[in-house]
Amino acid sequence: MILTVHHVTTYEYDAPMRGAVQSLRLFPSRFDGQRTIRWDVAVEGGLRGGNFRDGAGDKVEGWSLRGPVSEVTISAIGQVETTDTAGVLRGHREIVSPFAYLRETSATWIDHALRDLAETAVTGVKEPLDRAHRLSRAVSDAIAYRPGTTHAHTTAAEALAQGEGVCQDHAQALIACARAVGMPARYVSGYLFAREDGAPHEAAHAWAEIWVENIGWIGFDPANECCPDARYIRIGSGLDAHEAAPIKGIAQGDGSERLDVTVALEAVQQ
Incomplete structure (x- = not known):
């Protein structure tokens, strides 16, 4: 499938x-399941800095803007060819030991x-493998997918207690459950063309890898009860949603901030 x-x-x-x-x-991962055809990341009015590939294999790039700054617009536009690997991350080069992902964070506290x-x-x-599938199914059953019921700082424990949440909550709850039984797990950020049942879905998406x-x-996506296809x-990974965030930044000044995000995906070829 080719996705824009x-x-x-x-x-x-x-x-x-x-x-x-x-x-x-904000850069597509390099592995057997996807190939970047074209991709451009830009910050309007910004100065591009250095970039590197971290130990988990994710590309990270820095940008800076000189003031006065009233607005910052970041765009990632491109085209990626994807293939179904049944969720298996083959051909992805990284040097971090999987066992580093047994470490808890405040968001995935068990x-x-x-x-x-x-x-x-x-x-x-x-x-x-059966254990991993059963953990994902248990999280899917325990937390109903309901947009707007949680926020960016909701923890896995809070989402489970509430019994509802979004893909971030499903992913972090699955990560916590996997670590609870000794299986390394991590948070993955990326994009999803459509839900398994074809219903509308937020194009910016998250899931877990065990x-x-x-x-x-x-990869396991409890929000859609499937493995990524x-x-x-796939964009990036981390111990939790904060560490895997596609955008991190800081602005110097006393003004308050308002955020607006639009993500659109289109299938060019299947």
Whole structure:
């Protein structure tokens, strides 16, 4: 499948800022399941800085803007060819040990409810791949997909207690559950062309990857009850949503900030 992406993020300030710095993780991953045909990332009025590929294999690029700054517009526009690898991350080069992803964060802190959910899901199941699938199914059943019911700082434990959330909550809850039973897991940011049932869905999407012994990293999307396929574009990863965020930045000044994001995906060829 060939997918075109048009992703624009705009920050508006009610008072001019003295300057801004942005760290962007907005570049498609390089692995057997996707090939970048063309891709351009830009910050309007900004100065492009250095870039590097981190230990997890993600490309990161820095940008800066000199003030006065009233608005920052970041765009990622391009075309990616994807193939279905059944969620398996083949051919992705990284140097971080999978076991580094057993580390908890505040967003994926494992409370008693998450631990109980995980242990119940895999009781009597020894095969690692089966355990991963059962964990994903348990999270899907426990947290209903309902946009607008949580916020950016909702933790996995809070989402489970609430019983509803969005893809970020599903991903972080699955990560916590996997770590609770000793399986390394991480958060993945990217794009999704459409939901499994064809219903409308936020194009900017998130899911989890679990390290499965003798196979490697495998993606699981509890929000859609499937593994990532050709409808998904993988961008970056991290311990949780904050670490894997496609855009991180800071602006110098006293003005308040307003954020607007638009993401559009179109299938050019299937």
